[in-house]
Every structure is written in C-alpha cells, then in structure tokens.
Amino acid sequence: MKLIIGNKNYSSWSLRAWLAAREGGFTFEEIHISLFIPGSRERILSHSPSGKVPCLNDHGVVVWDSLAIGEYLAEKRPGLLPADPVARALARSVTAEMHSGFQNLRSRMPMNVRKDYTGFGHSPEVDADIARIVAIWNDCRARFGAVGPYLFGRFSLADAAFAPVPSASRPTR
Amino acid sequence: MKPAGAAGEYLATLLANPHMQEWATAARAETESIPEEDLYG
Numbered sequence: 249m250k251l252i253i254g255n256k257n258y259s260s261w262s263l264r265a266w267l268a269a270r271e272g273g274f275t276f277e278e279i280h281i282s283l284f285i286p287g288s289r290e291r292i293l294s295h296s297p298s299g300k301v302p303c304l305n306d307h308g309v310v311v312w313d314s315l316a317i318g319e320y321l322a323e324k325r326p327g328l329l330p331a332d333p334v335a336r337a338l339a340r341s342v343t344a345e346m347h348s349g350f351q352n353l354r355s356r357m358p359m360n361v362r363k364d365y366t367g368f369g370h371s372p373e374v375d376a377d378i379a380r381i382v383a384i385w386n387d388c389r390a391r392f393g394a395v396g397p398y399l400f401g402r403f404s405l406a407d408a409a410f411a412p413v414p415s416a417s418r419p420t421r
Numbered sequence: 422m423k424p425a426g427a428a429g430e431y432l433a434t435l436l437a438n439p440h441m442q443e444w445a446t447a448a449r450a451e452t453e454s455i456p457e458e459d460l461y462g
Contacts, residue, residue: 258458285453378422385427413422
C-alpha cells in the first residue's frame with residue numbers, strides 16, 4: 249500500500265488520510281511530493297488521476313480524495329468508524345461537514361505547523377466556523393465520548409477529519 | 422482557539438495523539454516554503 253501525500257507542513261488533506269491510515273494500523277509506503285514547485289503537478293498526476301493529494305494505491309486499487317480514502321480504509325478496518333449505526337451516521341455527517349464546509353476557516357487559517365499565527369486570520373465568518381466546530385466537538389463528546397477520549401470514544405474518521413484544526417487555529421505550541 | 426470544557430479536553434487529546442506528534446515533528450523538519458500558504462509572513 250502506498251500513500252501519496254504533499255508537504256506535511258501545509259497539506260491538511262494529506263494529514264487526514266495519513267492519520268486514518270496510521271490509526272487504522274495499516275503498513276504503507278509514504279510518497280512525498282512537494283507542492284507548488286515546478287514538476288509537482290506532473291509527479292502527482294503520475295499517481296493520482298485527480299492531480300491532487302492525497303492518493304492511495306492499494307496494490308493497484310487507486311483511491312483519491314481524503315474522504316474516499318478514509319471510507320476505503322474503514323472498509324478494511326471497520327474500527328475506523330463507530331460500530332453503533334447512530335454514532336456511525338453522525339460520524340459520517342460531521343466528517344462530511346468538515347470535508348465540504350468551513351471555507352472561511354480554511355482560507356484564513358490554513359494548516360501551517362511551522363508558523364505561529366496566533367491572533368491572525370480572525371473574522372466574524374471564521375469565528376462562526378470555529379464556533380460550529382466547537383459545538384460539534386461538545387455534542388459528540390457529550391453523546392458518545394464515554395468510552396474514550398475521541399469524538400466517538402475510540403479514534404474514528406471523524407477525528408482524522410478534524411485533525412488539522414489545531415494546527416490551523418493554533419491553540420498552543 | 423482555546424475551547425473550554427469537553428471541546429478543550431478533546432483538543433488536548435488530538436494534540437497529544439502520538440501519530441499527530443509524529444506528523445508535526447516531520448512537518449517542522451521540512452525545509453520547503455510555499456509563500457502563498459504562509460499567509461501572515
């Protein structure tokens with residue numbers, strides 16, 4: 249199994265797929281492609297038909313987009329999603345919301361592990377995104393957190409989806 | 422972002438996750454910079 253990822257400092261989508269794979273206990277080869285340099289797109293396209301990272305190649309089965317990669321991994325390791333159908337539905341919902349939403353947060357506070365941008369990037373729209381994320385976390389923890397420290401107790405794809413948020417909104421070093 | 426209560430505890434859990442720390446260590450060791458992504462200098 250190979251996982252094609254971008255710069256670890258910047259690529260939040262890569263982090264989500266990588267973390268799901270690691271937490272799922274998969275053994276995989278990382279293929280790093282530096283983004284936004286000459287030749288990047290050609291290198292990515294040699295692995296990923298979308299021209300984007302992350303992309304998973306599981307012995308010839310090519311899966312791209314972090315959401316699809318997570319679902320593919322969860323089919324192989326069902327523990328990556330909650331066993332309870334209600335919890336699983338909510339986990340998929342919040343994962344999808346993180347995947348397709350929060351554009352203000354993404355654009356003003358992109359993941360950047362090396363930089364400390366504390367205090368930068370706030371706007372009413374960004375703060376509303378953050379408030380929504382906090383509300384999701386509080387709700388999931390209250391409803392499903394009794395059996396462990398993650399959103400649904402055990403680590404799930406939902407946690408992978410939110411993993412870049414600390415590095416983006418920079419709560420602390 | 423420093424949420425209180427359950428969200429704050431969850432945030433601490435995410436940050437303490439060993440795989441997250443492994444990723445962050447590797448990210449800090451990278452040398453490439455993407456000016457467009459370093460929004461605030």
